[in-house]
Amino acid sequence: MKISYKWLKELVDLSDISPELLADRLTKSGLEIEDIKYQAQGTNLVIGKVISAIKHPDSDHLQVTKVDIKNEILDIVCGAKNCREGIKVVVAKVGAKLPGFEIKQSKIRGVVSNGMLCSLSELGVDIKKQSEAELNGIKIIDDEIEIGREDVLEILGLDDVVLEAKPTPNRADLFNMKGIALEVGAIFNRKTFLDKLEFLPVKNDLDFIVQLNSDKVASYSALMIKGLKVKESPKFIKDRLLSAGISTINNLVDIGNYVMLELGQPFHIFDYKKLNNNVLSVETGCNCEFEALDENTYAILENDIVIKNNQKIVALAGVMGSNDSKVDEESSDVLVEAAVFDNYSVRLTSKRLNLNSESSLRFIKGIDPNVYSEAISRLAFLMKEYGCAKEVVGVKTIVKKPFKETEIEISLNYINDLLGTEFNQTEILEVLNSLNFNPVLNGEIFKLKIPSYRLDIKIKQDICEEIIRIKGFSKLKTNNTLSMVTVGGLNNSQKIIRKTREILNGYGLDEVITYTLIDKKLKEEDLLIDPSLSYEIISPLSEKRRYVRQGLMGSVLECVSYNQARKVKNINIFEISSFSNKSEKYTRLAIYLSDNYLASKINKVNIKHDFYTLKSILLSYLKELGINSNRLEFKQNNKDTAHFYPYKSGIIYLDKKEIGILGSIHPTICEKYDIEESVYLEINLDLIFECKKEKVVFKPLDRFPSSKRDIAILVKADINASSIIETVEKSDKLVQSVEIFDIYNGIGIKEGYKSVALSIVFNSKDNTLSEEELNNAYQKIEFNLINKLEAEVRG
Amino acid sequence: MDIQNLKIVFDQKIQAIQNIEKLNELKIEYTSKKGLIQGLMQEMKNLSNEEKRSFGQKVNEFKEEVLKQIELKEKLLKQAELNHRINNDKIDITLDSYNFNRGNIHPLNLVVKEIEDLFISMGFEVVEGSEVESDFYNFERANTPLNHPARDMQDTFYINKELLLRTHTTAIQTRVLDERETLPIKVICPGKVYRKDDDDATHSHQFMQIEGLVVGENLSVSDLKATLQKLADKMFKNGREIRFRPSYFPFTEPSFEVDVSCHICNGKGCNTCKNSGFIEVLGSGMVHPKVLEDAGFDATRYSGFAFGLGVERIAMLKYGIDDIRNFYVNDLRFNRNFKRFE
């Protein structure tokens, strides 16, 4: 909403209130002023006449002029091409302040200059509002204007200031000048001049039928005016419409818009002679087509509100009239509609058809349900005055839903308790009066009647807001402390997620956050989940954001691809995210490793991340959470060989339950995302949140020395490490730990076999182990290796 | 045998020795079974008992002296050797060889964590909720009327008539209000939210919010302001001035926009605050009585306040980031800038 300061000044007492002060207070009271635009600016300006202009002795494009400003004659150097003897001009005297600069006495190429002859641009006038001639030279003033006058901006018609306001969605009343004037009156406690507006009362006796066949219209008035003359609008109407950003068309249309701006009631004007009979009916749509006055044809749906005359649609309520009932240059008799339509319906229609106008905007915000009769009288007055109307015939008003005034009762204590303030009765009463809430004090209770233009005021809390915004927020204390004692904190899963980040950061992994909505390509990388379970957005922004992801791999690989393309170093990352699909909610962790774990060229160390660094990060991470590695199992991946190398990946189990997958990414996937081969892990964190964590208990140190023995065996190549270790561990209770320290399948080893060297540590908590005990245990191990794994013991 | 002479010879020999090997040879020469001192013992056989005693004493004294000197010399030689070794083992300590990089938490989570921690210290719980939410908890219970623009298909990612991607973390609060039966409630709710905006420098279809909710007895707008003062001091820096402006949110009544005095210029005016001295960072208000009643709380007895902020906006303001997309592109060179919150 653009507010003309000059116009507002006629509606409310603004003496001593500058545009800047006005903007500041309005903003602080809830009406945000985003910008203050002066049409033109400048002090120390005067109208002068160029009495001589001669070429500058030292320049081809400068002229030395003598300018008569009535009391003195100034020497001014001017560079404009259109500067010549005899014209009247705007003179900025020494000391004048213009937008961005100040005029000082100066010497221009050796000639003294006591001021400046101004162009409109130098006065800060928007270049879009200037003619070609005005843009190319100094402003030439009409010859009738006397020299010496100092009200230069008024003479130019450029003395207005426009405040760009952005009302909150609930304040529909701030989309018209009357509402703004009332608001300013309340904030500054100033008188309004609304009672000075001139009206022409119209009787509700028009011989015309209005039928309201829809419950989406609260009231409908049809005003008939005859004998109008279409012509240009008077200057003040044009100026004010332009300052509000509304283009002018002719006096009829302009007057309608003017009253809408002034009082907030939108109008639609039909050419009466183009109507077929004296009946208008308001109905809720039909499936049909409608040719609007913009000459486009629109499809009407059942929920649209339409105005019909003799079965034909003549207007789409609140949005646009029909082409064949519109006023034109020849119109003389008109029927003016002033109605209150359902704002939601108007919004849906205007949004669907992409038809937005000043009228539809106001309907959508919600118009004052009681302003129509005042607005009709005001329109009638202006039509008579500026539309040369011969006869205001009358009006027909049908009210379907009468307006019910909101009544609120509120006590002083309630107000002070909710706000945490200490206002007294007099202060509150003053505010309530300034807002026209008609307060009546009944004991401790204020009884209020809310005016029809404040549809946003419904409950006691609304009154409190009004009071604090008018009194000012500095009245609120900031030294309060919440007295409610509570214990705060993170829950178990929140703690684990934080710890996960810290641990993984410690391994050099960077955290990423990627988008939840993904496309078909990324969706193919939702691991270990039924793809049909994913949610899909009904009407997505684009194909790129159609699906709600069920896993992280696609997003993470896309991020990797982005970084690799930019040669970023150490792309080792993780992401934690929660998910929802058609069957469950869950949280997952993804880890991607590609670069070095540890590298130094100088020290000739280069440990690349691989399956084993990934696995050991996982084990160490879980151990830090209190989950020992003996509760984990890594089994052959026979679930997803599309994303991973079949024999360089595994399914991860925790306490026998599947929690995820890890391994080397399949070359086809690497190619798809244009990334280097690397390793990836994705696990479900929910099982980790829930599962039992090892208690921290003190375990006494071994009292007796342990003994170590090595053993080398020959086994089939597909016997894996964990089964060998498990076989050894389970052979005897004296086995404390088993470590594989060498695997060899080169020269000397028969085809399909491998040699595995183990180091076994034996220990007893009761005594130092005897040679006999050791041999006994060792024999059991040998026996089991031979019998269970078909191993050949080599020594 | 003149032991005195032997002593002089030994002293000369041991003094000339410069390394452990030669010292060991000397030790063998004098003290081994076939060594010089043992030889002296052999000679004793030919002496009288009287002489034996005094000679034996002298030989023993000599032996002790030899062992003592050898031990001393060994210590000196080892020390010298060690000194030699450590003085010649040199590295260039100005060289950087390895590069241990600690990973970084994502900047948005960094901001979330700091704000969570502030409220945890004030006795708040952290509640997160689900990103796929029902229309009911996202809008209906947040007092957003059916005809509110936010409920249009154009503005919200609907999955079907009932389900959507939550448009604000208020959805977490409405759930909390519904699930809790006892007061007070003090929760802080961070999370990802979604709106149908085309991504550009200042808009993102996915972003993060944090909202706080307090419900109990005798809560006032002044309590809200006092709480937000602490938040402003923590997020930017101590001594922030906060300014309320009336606003409109369906969830709260009254509702306020909250401006915080600019942390860059301390309110004097600069580019960050567009010369206003203040930055708009929070939405807040007193929980709408309808919201409380819908959740089963007596709104005549209890009241509450709520506030919310955009995490990206806070991070952008704090660090001078001009494009919101940076947070989701995850160029690691960007992510690694934010080691810690200040």
Ligand SMILES: [Zn+2]
């Ligand atoms: Zn600033």
